[in-house]
Amino acid sequence: MKTLKIAIQKSGRLNEKSVEILKNCGLSFENYKSSLITSVSNFPLEILFLRDDDIPEYVQDGIADLGIVGENVITEAGAKVTYLQKLGFGKCTLKIAVPSHSNLTEIQQLEGQAIATSYPVILEKYLRENDVKNVQIRTISGSVEIGPGLGLSDAIFDIVSTGGTLKSNGLKPFAEVMKSEAVLIGKEGIELNPEVQELMQRISSVLRAKETKYVVLNVAKSNLEKVVSLLPGVKSPTVVPLHEEGWVAVHSVIAEQDFWEKINSLKAAGAQGIVVMPIEKIIT
Ligand code: ATP
Ligand code: MG
Numbered sequence: 001m002k003t004l005k006i007a008i009q010k011s012g013r014l015n016e017k018s019v020e021i022l023k024n025c026g027l028s029f030e031n032y033k034s035s036l037i038t039s040v041s042n043f044p045l046e047i048l049f050l051r052d053d054d055i056p057e058y059v060q061d062g063i064a065d066l067g068i069v070g071e072n073v074i075t076e077a078g079a080k081v082t083y084l085q086k087l088g089f090g091k092c093t094l095k096i097a098v099p100s101h102s103n104l105t106e107i108q109q110l111e112g113q114a115i116a117t118s119y120p121v122i123l124e125k126y127l128r129e130n131d132v133k134n135v136q137i138r139t140i141s142g143s144v145e146i147g148p149g150l151g152l153s154d155a156i157f158d159i160v161s162t163g164g165t166l167k168s169n170g171l172k173p174f175a176e177v178m179k180s181e182a183v184l185i186g187k188e189g190i191e192l193n194p195e196v197q198e199l200m201q202r203i204s205s206v207l208r209a210k211e212t213k214y215v216v217l218n219v220a221k222s223n224l225e226k227v228v229s230l231l232p233g234v235k236s237p238t239v240v241p242l243h244e245e246g247w248v249a250v251h252s253v254i255a256e257q258d259f260w261e262k263i264n265s266l267k268a269a270g271a272q273g274i275v276v277m278p279i280e281k282i283i284t
């Protein structure tokens with residue numbers, strides 16, 4: 001069996017979730033902060049711990065077969081890799097921001113201005129697509145938000161999550177350019193051999209489980225049909241009798257997304273003692 005290599009971030013915002021998803025896939029490995037490479041003892045896989053910026057190239061060049069990294073970093077690197085799976089974490093938005101007092105309304109008004117960023121490639125492409133000319137792109141590696149305050153630039157282009165950092169630097173969002181999340185990538189044209197497929201299936205089942213909750217509730221038999229009609233279980237909900245005559249317990253799996261909406265309509269339909277539990281894996 002061929003030993004695969006997967007590259008993940010060594011430390012930073014994606015590290016913990018990347019390690020967690022691999023562990024939840026049942027992979028057993030030591031996660032020493034000091035090691036650059038570690039072997040999985042129960043799967044033909046080695047894990048490389050890298051700076052996130054280096055991951056797209058490692059995968060493109062085939063040094064790693066797979067990688068977990070943000071879409072923003074892949075696009076910025078211009079790496080030729082295959083997107084295999086979105087992973088649902090590391091979500092962020094890349095925006096152009098301008099000083100709070102600015103009265104710019106159109107993107108075209110950025111013409112002739114200086115924009116500070118760590119993402120010159122993505123910004124350049126966006127400006128080209130929107131036909132904004134003569135923008136000076138000032139590439140800096142971090143703390144982009146202080147650019148306008150220091151007179152380095154008129155605007156910035158960076159990752160924005162809550163907007164708190166922008167605000168505290170006297171900036172406001174102006175244009176949304178890209179949304180990003182962590183993705184599993186492979187070398188362009190990667191052979192989906194049994195090991196790669198197995199790993200992808202395990203990741204899918206972990207992700208599916210995360211999106212759903214296991215719900216147990218009690219209901220009077222007279223209200224059972226109403227409650228069941230609200231529960232699209234994996235197949236159909238399990239119904240077990242309670243010791244109390246005329247009552248049953250219903251077990252089901254529901255999507256996290258419509259969780260609250262469902263809980264309220266379930267209560268209205270007569271459900272009681274609702275217990276919600278996390279699910280570890282869903283194998284289909
Ligand atoms: P490295 O040392 O590996 O180069 P880094 O400092 O470049 O790390 P991090 O700050 O750890 O990067 O962010 C890694 C990725 O996490 C980003 O490229 C982005 O895809 C994602 N991310 C999600 N939310 C945020 C956020 N609020 N700010 C920055 N990055 C975020
Ligand atoms: Mg980085």
